[in-house]
Amino acid sequence: MLKRKYFLFIPLFVLLFLVACSDDTAPNAGEESSVNKNTLKMSWPSDIGEANPHLYSPNEMFAQALLYDPLVAYGNDGTISPGLAENWDISEDGKEYTFHLREGVVYSDGSMLTADNVKRNFETVIGNSLAHSWLEVVTVIDEVEVIDELTIKVSLKESYYPFLQELALIRPLRMLGDAGFPDSGNTADGIKKPIGTGPWILNEADENHAVFTRNENYWGEKPSIEKVEVKYIADSQMRMMALENGEIDLIFGSSQLTPIEFTTLRQNDEYLTEVSDPLSTRILSLNTTFGVTKYKEVRLALQHALDRQTIIDHILSGMEQEAHSLFSPGFPYSDIEIEEYNFDVEKSKKILDKAGWIVDGKTGIRSKNGEKLELLMAYNSSDQIHKAIYEYLQGAWKEVGADVKLVAEDNQVYYARTKAGEYNIVMNDTWGAPYDPHMYIRTMTGEQQIGNYSIMGTDSSDKLIEEITRVIRSTDVTERASLYESIIQTIQQEAIFMPISYKQNYLVANDVFKKIKFSPQQFEVPINLYEMK
The missing domain is CATH 3.40.190.10 (Periplasmic binding protein-like II)
Structure with a gap:
């Protein structure tokens, strides 16, 4: 059976648009770019809010x-x-x-x-x-x-x-x-005015754009760019058109372009494209206290039924690196040996057979003691990448006898569901630097526990809670390293998470930059380090 069987194709009109953007006959991407070479024009998908340093959304x-x-x-x-x-x-x-x-x-x-x-x-x-x-x-x-x-x-x-x-x-x-x-x-x-010591000053902001100018009194190395104009563009195709006609010079961040959009633009020599080192991990979280995923044998079987490489190649356009561990080895305390769950459909079936999950000859769906092997997988209806991965898994996991029910919900309803733990599997990302590994692991326990990161309900829950509590308070580096090794290995053995790939940031720019780079924090755009020609 070809792995390609479950691949979801991108709509034809999107592909035609992308091809047109990368065609050799397209106008020079930089021809109509900023007249003032000390002004950077970039897109952002939403309003920056009032820029209150002490609060969260809608502050960007x-x-x-x-x-x-x-x-x-x-x-x-x-x-x-x-x-x-x-x-x-x-x-x-x-x-x-x-x-x-x-x-x-x-x-x-x-x-x-x-x-x-x-x-x-x-x-x-x-x-x-x-x-x-x-x-x-x-x-x-x-x-x-x-x-x-x-x-x-x-x-x-x-x-x-x-x-x-x-x-x-x-x-x-x-x-x-x-x-x-x-x-x-x-x-x-709220705040009266965004007064900071940072390298930039907010001069202008409304529902359509924001303008930042260089802070001439900045205590550190001053940016070489004098002005940053941010245009709010919610749609990725409109961003690409704005880049092509010179309205903007930069699209920054993997959230602003789908993988296929980025790889298509990457083929056009008119654009500068860059990809960061791994910044976080794309994972599936298995709810150990709800439905069939509370059974370890089900979690183990699903681990071996996960074909990461097909997802990366056909849905993520080859843009991400295959992940088997919860955190990339480049993160603190994360270069740890673990037992990997390699893709092996026959092994997955044998695990379920041995545990007594019987295949129905008519439906192909397994059951045990009257309980169907049914998986409820919820996702944010606006996230097309999650939707594509889930639809692929729905077909792929049917091969091992699982009946996958997909539930698309708006963000608020989806968030309420995950917080309440009413799901079998949801997709998440780890949080990246400087949150990983300590903060992501800490939120699996105690009063700060977040529903879709729970380690409760497993045979190792008490051990994990005790070790997580100790590692956060430890003042000894050697002890911390040992505790993290035990925690991450135990999480892997319990098959609580299914790492898919290590996520990277990427950017596309017109050819107006002499220096451009990424920050270790995935939500930061380090404009103060950029230089324009």
Whole structure:
């Protein structure tokens, strides 16, 4: 049987449009590009919101990263480097962090960065702790104390080794100037103005576009580009047309183009195309407390019935690398030996046969003690990649006797379902740097547990909960490495997740750039590092 059997074809009109974009007779992609070579024009799929550094959606992360700085930064190799804090001291018990701020850092309104201002930023986030309950960096802080004008001490309720990693996140602990705070003092009520110390200043924003200009008082290396114009374009085909006619110079991020759209544009020499290193993992999460996926033999059988390479080749256009482990080996504590579940349909059938799942001669669907091997797989109806993968799996898994029921829902209903755990399998991504591995694993347990990442209901649940609790609090690097090895190997043995591929970011640009690159954080567009010709 050909693997190609379950491949879902792209509609003809889309292919014709893509071919037209890559045809040799197409106009020069850069001919009508920016007249001012110090102005970058790019697309984004949605409005950036008010750019409140302390809140989430509808505030767009890439804009928050342009405007606001953290105390510490996350480097390409996973190391923590100075940000607004020039250096810091950590107490022996891991409960006190003393940050020494840079001198002379100026906000975009001309005000100075001070320890009092940093304390104000910390306290408004802590005061809105319910909104940040998923983020332990907020809930673990006990006290913020000003030592002097440029020194601040943060005391924790208990040791928490990822404290610095979570301070490096794009939100919520980045610094807003005092004049940006609302009269209430609580940024949960909104902000007066996005006043930051970052390399960019927001000059203009409405429902159609946003304009950023270079912060001439930036404390770090100033961007070579002077101006960034962001045009909101919700549809990927319209983005491609805007790139072709020179309305924009850059489409950044794998969320803005489908794999087939990107690979088609990549074939056109008029465009500059780049692909990042692995940034996160595309996975299927199996609910161990709902329906037939609570049985380990079913989870194991499905693991061996997963043909990753066919999905990558035919649905992801060969754009991603095959994944067998929950985290890419390039992430901290993640270069771990695991037992891989290789694609083997006959082995999958034997596992189910041995466990007593009998095939119905008429329907081809298995059952055991009156329970059908039925899988409820929900997805966001607007996500065409998820839809294509699910439809492929629906056909492929029928071959081993599984009846896959697909449920397409709008985002709000889908989110409510996954939070309630009313599914057998859902598709997720790990969160990438600097969240992985610690934060993704931590949210599998305790009050912060997220429904579709649960490790409950397995024979190893108690062991995993105990080890996850210990690893987050450990101040010993060797002990942490050992605990992570045990946790990741146990998760693999329990077949809780089915890694498909390591996701990468990609970009397409007109030929106006001399230097362009990616950030280790997948939601950041590092425009301050770009150079135009």
